[in-house]
Amino acid sequence: MFRIWGKLFKDNHMIKDTVVVIDDPTLSRTKKVYKALDEICYEFDLSRPIWLKANQNxxxxxxxxxxxxxxxxxxxxxxYLDFQVIEEDCIY
Known part of the structure; x- marks a missing residue:
């Protein structure tokens, strides 16, 4: 299971949050991240943000x-939109 937590902050207060679960083992980690970001943006009614170099790093x-x-x-x-992985698939 792959879970991402998306949170919107304004004036140092969380105003919205959601957790997205991606449970598709056929997707790569990158595709799971992009899919989760799309779902979070859809739920918050936002345009998809651009990944700047600082975001990637x-x-x-x-x-x-x-x-x-x-x-x-x-x-x-x-x-800002805080975007955080809270659980990743375990590969044994």
């Missing part, structure tokens, strides 16, 4: 990143 190191207004084409009414 943070996600590779920490399995977590923040999408700020720089990552969105449209204007946003929150400070």
């Amino acid at each position: 943070d996600f590779i190191k920490l399995s977590r990143t923040r999408f700020t207004s720089d990552s969105f084409v449209e204007s946003i009414d929150f400070d």
